[in-house]
Amino acid sequence: MRLLLQPDETAKRRRNKQRGRPRRERGATMLTRDRVMNVLQGIDDPEMPISIIELGIVDDVRIETRTDGDAVHVRLLPTFVGCPALDLLREMVEERLRASGAQAVHVEFVFDPPWSVSRISQAGRERLERFGIAVPQRGGQGGGASTCQAASRPALVPLSRSGGEDAGALYEAQESEPVRCPLCGSEQTTLHSPFGPTRCRSIHYCADCRNAFERMKDV
Numbered sequence: 001m002r003l004l005l006q007p008d009e010t011a012k013r014r015r016n017k018q019r020g021r022p023r024r025e026r027g028a029t030m031l032t033r034d035r036v037m038n039v040l041q042g043i044d045d046p047e048m049p050i051s052i053i054e055l056g057i058v059d060d061v062r063i064e065t066r067t068d069g070d071a072v073h074v075r076l077l078p079t080f081v082g083c084p085a086l087d088l089l090r091e092m093v094e095e096r097l098r099a100s101g102a103q104a105v106h107v108e109f110v111f112d113p114p115w116s117v118s119r120i121s122q123a124g125r126e127r128l129e130r131f132g133i134a135v136p137q138r139g140g141q142g143g144g145a146s147t148c149q150a151a152s153r154p155a156l157v158p159l160s161r162s163g164g165e166d167a168g169a170l171y172e173a174q175e176s177e178p179v180r181c182p183l184c185g186s187e188q189t190t191l192h193s194p195f196g197p198t199r200c201r202s203i204h205y206c207a208d209c210r211n212a213f214e215r216m217k218d219v
Ligand SMILES: [Zn+2]
Pocket: 181, 182, 183, 184, 185, 186, 206, 207, 208, 209, 210, 211
């Protein structure tokens, strides 16, 4: 069952494709931190329809002034270990910063401090909700990004029900807070599958508007 998930995914890819063709700007040899942050603000996370700045994965930016041009060091906090999108993310950051005048770009992934949903900016939360992705108010307590699966899988209790086409996919989650439907605001929702299109998202079902939606896991 794909439900609502497909259109957003393709739209996101199309947008990323467009953004992946940066205009090369001549003459901007001096890179400032503001300029670098602006460039990063324009890069969407490969798996999330928001900027990597809004997602809170940019931990540190350092500009090293060299005689042959500026080198930019970017420290990123992946949302979880082993994310298959990390290579893509590195390429995007390198490509975009080079196009903006960096002579060299060094992207480093660190896991300390751990990324958590509490790092997502308010603008990022609102943008995700408009895409139909619910975001927990705060992250798990120090769970961190070690792995999305281990740190955040809620306690699942299979629902006892008679019949049904996909009984194995139905669970009831012991969530730390009510899960609000991003489409209609109702809290009459149930966890449909702990495994969404990416490992950091789960799929929920709203009993009121009868839509499925995604939710970022509570890390
Ligand atoms: Zn709803």
